[in-house]
Each structure stands twice: as C-alpha cells, then as structure tokens.
Amino acid sequence: MKTAGEIFRKHLAMTTPFPIGIEIESAQGSWLYGPNGERYLDFISGISVSNLGHGHPHIKAAIHEQTEKHLHTMVYGEYVQSSPNGLAQKLSAILPESLNCCYFVNSGAESIEGALKLAKRVTGRTELVAFRGSYHGSTHGALSVSGNETKKQAFRPLLPDVRFLRFNEPADLPQISKSTAAVVVETIQGDAGVRIPDVSYMQALSQRCKEVGALLILDEIQTGIGRTGSWFAFEQFGIVPDILCTAKALGGGLPLGAFIADQDLMAHFTEKPMLGHITTFGGNPLACAAALASLEVIEKEQILEGVEQKGVLIENLIQNPRIKEIRRRGLFFAIDFETAEEVQIIVQSLIKRGVLSFWFLSCPNSFRIAPPLNISEEDIRWACNQIQEAIAELKV
Numbered sequence: 001m002k003t004a005g006e007i008f009r010k011h012l013a014m015t016t017p018f019p020i021g022i023e024i025e026s027a028q029g030s031w032l033y034g035p036n037g038e039r040y041l042d043f044i045s046g047i048s049v050s051n052l053g054h055g056h057p058h059i060k061a062a063i064h065e066q067t068e069k070h071l072h073t074m075v076y077g078e079y080v081q082s083s084p085n086g087l088a089q090k091l092s093a094i095l096p097e098s099l100n101c102c103y104f105v106n107s108g109a110e111s112i113e114g115a116l117k118l119a120k121r122v123t124g125r126t127e128l129v130a131f132r133g134s135y136h137g138s139t140h141g142a143l144s145v146s147g148n149e150t151k152k153q154a155f156r157p158l159l160p161d162v163r164f165l166r167f168n169e170p171a172d173l174p175q176i177s178k179s180t181a182a183v184v185v186e187t188i189q190g191d192a193g194v195r196i197p198d199v200s201y202m203q204a205l206s207q208r209c210k211e212v213g214a215l216l217i218l219d220e221i222q223t224g225i226g227r228t229g230s231w232f233a234f235e236q237f238g239i240v241p242d243i244l245c246t247a248k249a250l251g252g253g254l255p256l257g258a259f260i261a262d263q264d265l266m267a268h269f270t271e272k273p274m275l276g277h278i279t280t281f282g283g284n285p286l287a288c289a290a291a292l293a294s295l296e297v298i299e300k301e302q303i304l305e306g307v308e309q310k311g312v313l314i315e316n317l318i319q320n321p322r323i324k325e326i327r328r329r330g331l332f333f334a335i336d337f338e339t340a341e342e343v344q345i346i347v348q349s350l351i352k353r354g355v356l357s358f359w360f361l362s363c364p365n366s367f368r369i370a371p372p373l374n375i376s377e378e379d380i381r382w383a384c385n386q387i388q389e390a391i392a393e394l395k396v
Contacts (some may be wrong), residue, residue, distance in 0.1 A: 004035075022351065023220050027054035030375045032356070041355050043371045048190075048222045048332070051249035052297055053372035055221030059252045062293035076104065076282035083285040087292045091260065094295070096240045101263040104256065104283035107361050108221035109137025111257040112184065114277050116141050116230050117241045118261065119182030119215040121268045121270050121276060125258070125287050129165040129176050129183040129214070133362060135191035136184065136219055145184050148191070148362045168197040173208045180214040182243075187233040190222040193363030194327040199257035202237040215242040215265075220255070225249035229307040236329075239298050252294030256287040273336070281383055303373050307354035310380060317384035324365075333369045340364035343393055349390040354382050 002010070004023055016287045024174065025035040030053045045051055052059065066083055073079055088102040105111050120126060127332040130136075130145035137143065143152055144159035152158060163180075165172040167189055176183055189195035209216040218241035227249065230236055234244075241311055242265065247257030269276035298304060307330045318335065326334040337343050343359050347367055349355050357366050371380070 001009070001146055008363065011111055020182070020351065028368045029053045029055065029249060030372050030379050032238050039354055041371075042350070043350075043355050043369050044358050044384050045249075045370050045372050047358065047368075048227055048250045048370045049251075050253055051225055051227060051373050052252070052294055052303070053374055054072055054253070056252075056294075056297060057153060058297050059082045059290050059293045060287045062076055063254075063286060066289035069285070072281065072284060072288055076279045079100065081285055081288075083284070083288040083292070084283040087288040087295075090292055090295050091258070095244070098240060098242075099244055099260045101266040102258050102358065103266060103269075103277065104258050104262050104288065105247075105279050106255050106281055106284070106287075107137070107255075107257045108219075109139045109142040110247065110279070110282075111221065111245040111247055111259040112136045112142040112145070112217075112219065113139055114392070115217045115245050115259040115261075116145070116182065116184065117277055118243060118259070118265065118268065119217060122257045122265050123181045123213065123215060125179055125214075126180055127177075127179045128162045129162055129180050130162060131189070132164050133189050133192035133195065134166055134186055134219075135189075135362060136186075136221075151361065167192070167195060168201050170201055170204055173204060176205075176208050176212055176214055180209075180212060181269075182215040182217050184219060186216040186219045186221075186223070187237065188223050188228065188332065190332070191360050191362045193360050194329065194332055194368075196327065196329055197237075199237050200353035202234075204241055206239040206241075209242075213338040217241060217243045217245060219245045221245055221247045223329075223332060224371075226304050226307060226330075227332050227370065229304060229311070230330075231304070233329065249294070250291050251287045252290035254284075254287040254290045256284070298373075301374065307373055310371075310373075310377075313380055315376065317381065318387050320388060322391050322394060327366075331371055333371060334360065334363065334366040335369070336366045338365065343367045345394060346387075346390045347395060353386040355386045357387075364387075 023034050024032050026033045032042050075296050092100045118308040132147045134147040136146050218230045244260045313330050327334045347357050360366050
C-alpha cells in the first residue's frame with residue numbers, strides 16, 4: 001500500500017523536485033499538526049493566507065451556516081445571493097468611496113488578469129507598465145507583468161507591449177505615457193523580499209498616472225487584509241488605486257480573489273461585448289461567507305491594532321549579527337543573510353524545530369516570516385528563540 005508521501009509525489013503535480021513534504025492532518029490556531037503528533041508553528045500563514053490562523057470558530061460557523069443554505073448555484077454575476085452581497089457591501093464600507101464595486105474571482109492571479117483586461121477596455125490602450133522584481137502570479141497575463149525572467153523565459157511569448165520600470169525610482173516615471181493603459185504595481189513588493197517604497201514615490205506614481213490617463217492597479221494580494229497593520233497597505237501611502245487586486249487572506253482560508261474599482265469603470269465589462277469578463281466559480285458563496293466572517297473577526301477583535309506591536313517584538317527578538325538586514329511592514333518580514341545557502345539551512349532547520357518559514361522566489365538570500373495576525377506573544381517568543389538557535393548552528 002502506498003504511503004501518503006508516495007501518493008503525493010506520484011499522483012499530485014509537483015512544483016519543484018524538492019517539496020517540503022511534511023504531512024498535515026489538522027490545524028488549530030497558529031499550529032499545524034501531523035498524523036503522528038508532530039506539530040508546527042505556522043510562522044508564514046500559508047504564505048500570507050491564514051491571517052487569523054486556523055479554525056477560528058466564527059469563520060467555521062459561517063462556513064457551516066452557508067453549507068446548510070447552498071453551495072454553487074450559478075456562474076458569477078447572474079443570481080442575487082446573500083453571501084457575495086454581504087462581502088461586497090463590507091469591502092465597500094472599509095475601502096475608499098471610489099472602490100465601491102467588487103468582481104470576485106478565485107485567486108490573486110485571476111484578479112490581476114481581470115484588472116489588466118479592465119484597464120485595456122476602459123482606456124482603449126494596450127501598453128502595460130510593470131516593475132522589475134515584481135510578482136503578480138503564474139497565469140500568462142500575470143506572468144507577463146512579473147519581473148522574474150527566470151520564471152518567464154520557458155513560457156514566452158507572453159503579452160506584448162509590456163514595459164518594465166525600476167521600482168521606487170522616480171527618474172523612470174516619465175516613461176508612463178498617454179499610450180499606457182495601466183501601471184500594475186505591488187504596493188510593497190513581496191516576492192522581491194519585502195521592498196517598501198518611499199511615500200513620496202508612490203504619490204508621484206499615482207500623480208503621473210492621473211496626468212496621462214493611465215489606470216493605477218495596486219496588487220495587494222499579499223499585503224491586504226491587515227498584513228501590514230492597516231486593511232490595505234496603500235492606506236499608509238496616501239494614495240487610492242483605480243483598481244485594487246486582493247486575494248490570499250481575503251478568503252479566510254478558502255480560495256477567493258477580487259479586483260475592485262469604481263462602478264463606472266466596472267460597467268465596461270457589461271457591454272461591447274457583453275460578458276467582457278466571466279468566471280464560473282467567482283463569488284463562490286462558501287468562500288464569500290468565510291471572507292465576510294474573517295473581516296468581521298478582524299474588526300470585532302481589533303486585530304489591526306496589535307499588528308505593529310507584534311512586528312516590533314519579532315524584529316527585536318530575532319536580532320543577530322549574522323542577519324544582514326531586516327525589512328518589515330507590520331507582520332510582513334524579509335530577513336537577509338549573506339547567501340542563499342544559509343537561508344536554505346535555516347528554513348530546513350526550523351522545520352525540524354517545528355517552525356514553518358519560507359524563502360522568496362526572487363530573493364533567495366532572504367527568508368520570510370508572516371505569522372497569523374492574532375498569534376500569541378508566547379508563540380512569538382518561542383518561534384523567535386528557535387530562529388536564534390537555528391542561526392547559531394550555521395556552519396557556512
């Protein structure tokens with residue numbers, strides 16, 4: 001009889017020759033549990049997805065309640081359903097007035113695809129401006145505006161008419177022109193290793209888009225839903241995008257993404273042609289119920305108020321001479337070492353110690369931590385102690 005690991009490797013498509021491969025049987029709070037009593041502190045939240053940890057009772061109750069009502073009933077946009085209605089209303093209430101219309105999809109990459117199409121449809125232009133070091137997803141359009149050439153080369157040709165600028169470099173902004181349909185940018189670059197732009201730069205970028213009539217698409221797939229200490233990171237830069245993309249933590253643990261804009265912009269998908277963008281499972285009622293419950297928990301338990309304090313605590317506890325730099329906003333961390341080899345050793349060592357961290361595709365000499373926003377101080381201190389011990393054992 002095949003083991004679980006053998007089935008995993010033989011019958012599930014692998015993304016690398018060396019997956020982490022630990023077996024997970026259950027999860028609760030900030031912890032994941034294996035079938036034989038193993039336990040792992042989820043210090044990466046499934047890559048910024050499980051912002052409230054695992055098994056929150058309010059989210060579970062909302063999922064159960066929606067399951068008793070109905071699951072999928074019709075493709076997106078045809079039936080009036082209470083679950084996506086409630087989520088859209090809630091998002092509109094916490095976002096600026098111009099971000100009042102949600103198009104729900106299934107993932108972050110899909111939200112980017114929809115936003116790119118919408119920008120081309122609204123402006124009638126074809127040029128897309130993106131940034132070096134960016135990551136927006138692995139579908140063809142999202143990959144086209146991502147900056148990691150190593151991940152792109154095998155899949156060319158991709159979308160034409162894409163221009164790449166240097167991130168946080170004001171001198172490049174004049175390249176955004178009246179031929180530009182949209183500028184797509186992560187408010188804080190994630191896969192590049194938590195690269196935080198200057199406030200002045202983001203405001204200049206927003207202003208340049210307005211000057212030439214290009215739409216500003218902000219990718220908050222990783223940084224949204226409280227990860228940086230506010231609902232969305234753009235609130236900390238004094239700007240508002242024309243289109244906001246979000247996913248990951250949005251679904252409260254279920255697959256859900258959204259691109260959000262003003263209703264006047266979104267109306268361009270309804271005619272010339274009709275069904276300008278369609279999705280079967282977008283706005284799935286179960287995922288929307290979990291998402292709404294997640295937003296309610298963040299508000300009721302005042303989760304955002306504690307994010308920065310926990311971030312400061314972690315930063316202070318992991319200080320070490322071997323660390324070259326720590327970049328952080330809220331509970332979104334990149335920790336730099338001299339080499340990628342050190343990072344690989346630390347990540348593997350932490351797994352053995354029961355702490356889950358990870359690396360970045362485009363910044364291999366950094367490892368990431370992004371714990372649940374409601375993680376306890378006790379768990380933070382224990383995990384940071386494990387990190388210090390793993391660093392102390394480095395031989396390279």
